[in-house]
Amino acid sequence: MKLTNQELNILAILDENHNVSAKSIAMQLEMTEENVYTLIKKLEEEKIIVSYPTLIDWNKIEGKETIVAMIDVKVTPQRGVGFNEIAEQIYRYPEVRSLYLMSGTYDLSVTIEGKTMQEIALFVSNKLATIENVVSTTTHFMLKKYKHDGVIIDGNEDKDRRMVVSP
Amino acid sequence: MSIDYQQYLSKTAIGLEPSGIRKFFDLAATMDDVISLGVGEPDFITPWNIRELAIQALREGQTAYTANAGLLELRQEISNYLYKRFLVEYQPENQIIVTVGASQSLDLAFRAIINSGDEVLIIEPAFVSYAALVTMAGGVPIRVETSADNGFKVTPEQIEEVITHKTKAILLCSPNNPTGTSLNRDELTAIASVVEKHDLLVVSDEIYAELTYDQEFTSFAAIPNMYERTILVNGFSKGFAMTGWRLGFLAAPQELINVMVKIYQYTTMCAPTMLQMGAIEALRNSSEQVEKMRQNYWRRRNYIVQSLNQIGLECHTPGGAFYVFPSIKKSGLTSEEFAHGLLQQEKVAVVPGNAFGASGEGYIRCSYAASIEQIEIAMNRIARYMESLARTENAALEIAK
Numbered sequence: 001m002k003l004t005n006q007e008l009n010i011l012a013i014l015d016e017n018h019n020v021s022a023k024s025i026a027m028q029l030e031m032t033e034e035n036v037y038t039l040i041k042k043l044e045e046e047k048i049i050v051s052y053p054t055l056i057d058w059n060k061i062e063g064k065e066t067i068v069a070m071i072d073v074k075v076t077p078q079r080g081v082g083f084n085e086i087a088e089q090i091y092r093y094p095e096v097r098s099l100y101l102m103s104g105t106y107d108l109s110v111t112i113e114g115k116t117m118q119e120i121a122l123f124v125s126n127k128l129a130t131i132e133n134v135v136s137t138t139t140h141f142m143l144k145k146y147k148h149d150g151v152i153i154d155g156n157e158d159k160d161r162r163m164v165v166s167p
Numbered sequence: 168m169s170i171d172y173q174q175y176l177s178k179t180a181i182g183l184e185p186s187g188i189r190k191f192f193d194l195a196a197t198m199d200d201v202i203s204l205g206v207g208e209p210d211f212i213t214p215w216n217i218r219e220l221a222i223q224a225l226r227e228g229q230t231a232y233t234a235n236a237g238l239l240e241l242r243q244e245i246s247n248y249l250y251k252r253f254l255v256e257y258q259p260e261n262q263i264i265v266t267v268g269a270s271q272s273l274d275l276a277f278r279a280i281i282n283s284g285d286e287v288l289i290i291e292p293a294f295v296s297y298a299a300l301v302t303m304a305g306g307v308p309i310r311v312e313t314s315a316d317n318g319f320k321v322t323p324e325q326i327e328e329v330i331t332h333k334t335k336a337i338l339l340c341s342p343n344n345p346t347g348t349s350l351n352r353d354e355l356t357a358i359a360s361v362v363e364k365h366d367l368l369v370v371s372d373e374i375y376a377e378l379t380y381d382q383e384f385t386s387f388a389a390i391p392n393m394y395e396r397t398i399l400v401n402g403f404s405k406g407f408a409m410t411g412w413r414l415g416f417l418a419a420p421q422e423l424i425n426v427m428v429k430i431y432q433y434t435t436m437c438a439p440t441m442l443q444m445g446a447i448e449a450l451r452n453s454s455e456q457v458e459k460m461r462q463n464y465w466r467r468r469n470y471i472v473q474s475l476n477q478i479g480l481e482c483h484t485p486g487g488a489f490y491v492f493p494s495i496k497k498s499g500l501t502s503e504e505f506a507h508g509l510l511q512q513e514k515v516a517v518v519p520g521n522a523f524g525a526s527g528e529g530y531i532r533c534s535y536a537a538s539i540e541q542i543e544i545a546m547n548r549i550a551r552y553m554e555s556l557a558r559t560e561n562a563a564l565e566i567a568k
Contacts, residue, residue, distance in 0.1 A: 012462065017540075024539060027473045028466035157212055164516050165192040165205035167295045167344075 001046070006031065007039055011048070014040075018052040055151055066113050068097075068142040069120045071128065072106035074135040083107060089131050095123050106138070117141065179302060186295045187522030191506065195516045202545045204533040205516035207344065209408040209489070211463075214449075214456045217407070221445030229440050235432040236424075237265025237416070238443045244450040245416050249401075253376070253386040255394065257418040264427055265438045265446075269374045269402035269415030270296060273338075275427045276370045276398045276417060277304035285335040287370075290321045291524030292492070294344045294372070306335070312526035315494060318483045319346040320354060323361045330361075336368040339387060342375040345523045345532035346492040347468075347485025352385040359390045370398045374415070375488040377406025377457055380465045382486065388418070395420055405488070406457055407449045412442050464489050467535040467542060474546040475533070478553055489536045492520065496529045498556050506531055512555065513548035 003011075009029050013020060022040070026033045043049045058064045075086050083101055090110060091099045098111040110128070114120040120139070129137050145153050173181070195201055236242060242259035249255050257263050266272045273296070281287070283305040289297045291310050298308035309329050313319040326337065339358070341350040350358075362369055371387035388397040402415030417427070431437075468484070468491065475482040475493045482493035495505045502519035509515050518534075520527030535542060 009462075009466070013466065020539070024470065024543065027470045028539065030469050030473075160210065162203075162206050162208055162210070163192065164195040164201055164203045165188055165518060166207045167186065167188050 069112045070140045071110040072138040073108040074106045076133045086133055183299050201514045201516050202541055203516040204545055205518050206534050208410040210536045211408040211460050213409050214453050217445045217449045220448035221441050224441035224444035233437045233440050235428050235437055241443050241447050244447050248450045255386050255388040261421045262424055263418050266415045267438050268413040269400050272400040272415045272417035273300050277301055278430050279426045281306035286333045288337040292345050292527035293524055319348040323357045326361050330365050338370045340372040342487025345490050347488045347490045349486030355390050359393050368396050373401045374405050379487040414446050471535045471542055478550045489534055491533050492530050495531055502528055509552050513552045515545045515548045
């Protein structure tokens with residue numbers, strides 16, 4: 001789909017910060033607020049804007065610590081439906097945070113979030129590995145998140161080091 | 168025995184006006200939680216690929232001098248860049264010098280062309296260093312005042328009015344600091360005819376070239392017959408977000424460059440080697456990031472111009488740089504009173520317009536090299552400040568009645 005410059009500009013702003021008001025967008029792009037609303041609605045309806053997620057560092061909150069595992073899954077694709085049906089069987093589980101079909105040595109990349117390692121191990125052995133046509137799983141536990149969706153987690157680069165007034 | 172240092176100091180140096188910005192900086196620096204629209208540099212950090220190349224250069228031990236004019240490889244890239252972006256052709260071997268910031272380019276230019284008493288026209292409001300640089304080179308800065316009526320654009324008539332037989336050059340800065348005013352091709356062409364008629368040179372400070380919004384940037388050297396008369400000054404600070412690197416460059420006819428290189432070899436030798444390596448990467452592989460920053464500034468400009476006008480601080484829409492220059496005359500205060508009050512009362516730092524010359528009185532410079540969120544807060548505070556000024560005025564009127 002081809003977008004107009006105005007639409008691309010709106011996306012650029014929302015990509016940086018989705019928490020910005022329509023009024024601010026309108027002023028930044030010299031548009032009317034109504035026009036901004038209409039275009040955002042349209043982008044949402046077309047699923048170009050899919051959702052507005054908030055990146056939360058749960059590990060900073062006592063009692064809310066989470067463990068993340070990335071699991072490489074090898075499967076036997078099925079006649080007629082390929083990978084899609086197995087994928088659906090996997091992504092329906094609420095524990096699954098993301099699922100991608102990959103090229104390379106395995107087929108599906110599954111991200112799981114849980115409270116303990118054991119919880120994740122149970123999910124893999126009881127649910128994931130028992131799905132028909134899943135050939136093998138390799139579980140990698142995430143030790144530290146440095147950067148997520150383009151955001152550096154504990155970076156100090158956004159600190160303003162400039163002098164307060166300069167020529 | 169106490170020594171009277173005044174007798175040792177140079178009269179020229181003592182005579183230099185202290186920068187109006189400096190005074191204000193000293194005050195602002197003592198305060199906490201200031202939202203600053205007073206900063207004359209990008210809020211972006213230098214793109215990582217550029218930083219990485221400089222780090223690599225250090226790892227490799229690139230710590231020796233380079234040629235006086237800079238690494239030939241960098242001059243080659245500058246030459247390509249100037250041609251590709253602005254359609255001006257300079258030979259890397261003998262027409263380009265890499266300097267320590269664009270400021271040094273200006274210094275070299277004036278030292279190379281000024282004889283004692285020569286006059287250089289400075290279009291005001293202007294960057295704080297211009298007049299001082301001319302004075303230190305032995306010249307006399309002649310101020311040409313522009314006005315908000317036509318968006319602070321200098322006209323050929325204004326220039327011609329002050330030209331004397333001593334006039335040697337005009338210093339042009341488009342897009343301009345502090346007004347953001349950008350001169351288009353037609354306006355530059357009109358100035359060019361005066362330059363030719365009076366046989367002058369032009370020192371063209373094009374440091375904000377990359378930050379031009381509504382129309383294509385035109386280099387003064389690209390105006391017909393002006394190539395031979397132009398000393399083009401540019402650099403990496405603003406467009407590439409590399410202020411702290413202190414890397415600029417100048418490009419000019421070979422005979423002028425020869426003299427400037429001579430001065431440069433006696434004063435500075437060369438710009439830092441490892442940083443020059445980073446600058447090569449800046450010119451080769453950063454155009455996408457530069458464009459992204461430009462888009463960002465453009466959106467902020469639109470936002471801040473509308474905000475200020477809504478608050479009642481009349482403001483023209485500048486074509487470039489990252490400054491707006493709204494009028495504060497409505498407040499009944501001087502620029503300095505307004506800026507000091509705003510800083511004390513609302514902790515927003517802006518620069519009083521008179522720091523950039525007498526014609527800047529009645530204005531303030533707001534830099535939008537700040538995030539939209541910061542700008543939004545600053546605008547709310549300025550609005551509140553204006554309301555409080557209006558209340559004070561009303562109260563005074565009541566008492567007078």
